[in-house]
Amino acid sequence: MMNSIFRNMPPVVKNLVILNLIMYGITFLAGMQDIHLSFLLGGYVFNSPFFEPFQIVTHFFMHGGFFHLFFNMFALVVFGSVLEQVWGPKRFFIFYVATAVGAFFIHQMVGFYEVNHIKEQLLANGLSQNDFFELNDRMRELRSSGRMLTSSSGLIQDYITGISVPVVGASGAVYGVLVAFGMLFPNTRLMLLFPPIPIKAKWLVLIMIGIEFYYTFQSVPGDNIAHLAHIGGAIIGFILVLFWKKNTPKFY
Secondary structure, eight states, rough: OHHHHHHHHHHHHHHHHHHHHHHHHHHHHHHTTOOHHHHHBOOOTHHHHHHHHTTTHGGGOOOOHHHHHHHHHHHHIIIHHHHHHHOOHHHHHHHHHHHHHHHHHHHHHHHHHHHHHHHHHHHTTTTHHHHHHHHHHHHHHHHHHTTOOOOOHHHHHHHHHHOOOOOOOOHHHHHHHHHHHHSEEEEEEEEEEEOOOOEEEHHHHHHHHHHHHHHSSSOOOHHHHHHHHHHHHHHHHHHHHHHHHOOOOTTT
8 A cells, every 4th residue: 555655656755755754764763772863953043053054954854753744744745746746846846945945044044033132132131152152062961962951041041942942844845835736726625634624725725824823923832833934935935836927838
C-alpha cells in the first residue's frame, strides 16, 4: 500500500515527503542518544548566538513531533500534488522553497526586532554587555545537554526564550501551498477531517489564515506555534501566484 501511495505522488512532493520522514527518523534516533538535532538544525532569530546560515534551509525539514509532521505532510500530498501536476516539478519546487524561506525571514525579522527591543530595555534597567555575554555562555553550556536556561525575571526570560527557542517545520511552505490551491481552485469542494463536512477551498483557506492572524496577536499560555511563519508563507505564496498569473499567459 505504501509503495502505491508513493508511486502515485509527483516527484517533488514525493521526495519532500521522503526527506522529511528521514529527518524525523534521524532526529528521533539521535534524541535517544541525547543528541538534540532540533537545537542545531532549527532556525533561530538572526541576533541569536545560536543562529547559523544553514538553518534557513534545515529548519523546514525538522518537526516538533509526529502530529506536526503528519499534518504538514498530509497537506503537502493533498494540495501540493495538484499544484505540481499543474505547474510542473521545477515551478512547484521554486514555489515551495520560496515560501518556506520567505516565511522564515518574515518570522525571524519580527523576532529580531522583539529581541533587540527587550535587550534595550534590559540595558536601560542596568544590565551590561558583559552580563549578556555571560548569559549567552551559560545558555550554550546548557543547550549542549538539551536543557534551557530559565530566569525569575520576566524580561530576562523573554530574552532567553527569544534567542534560544528555534522555529522548526515546513508549515510556512504548507500555508503557501494552501493559499495557492485556494487561489487557483477556489470552488473545489473539500471534505474536512474534523468535523467531516464539505467546504469550498477558498473558505477553508480564509478560515485558516484568519485563525493564524488571531493567534499571532493573542498571547495564549503554552502556545509554542510559530503562527507568524504560517502567515509569512501564505503572504509569499499569494504574491508569487499573483506575479506568475500576471506574467505568464498560460499560467496553468
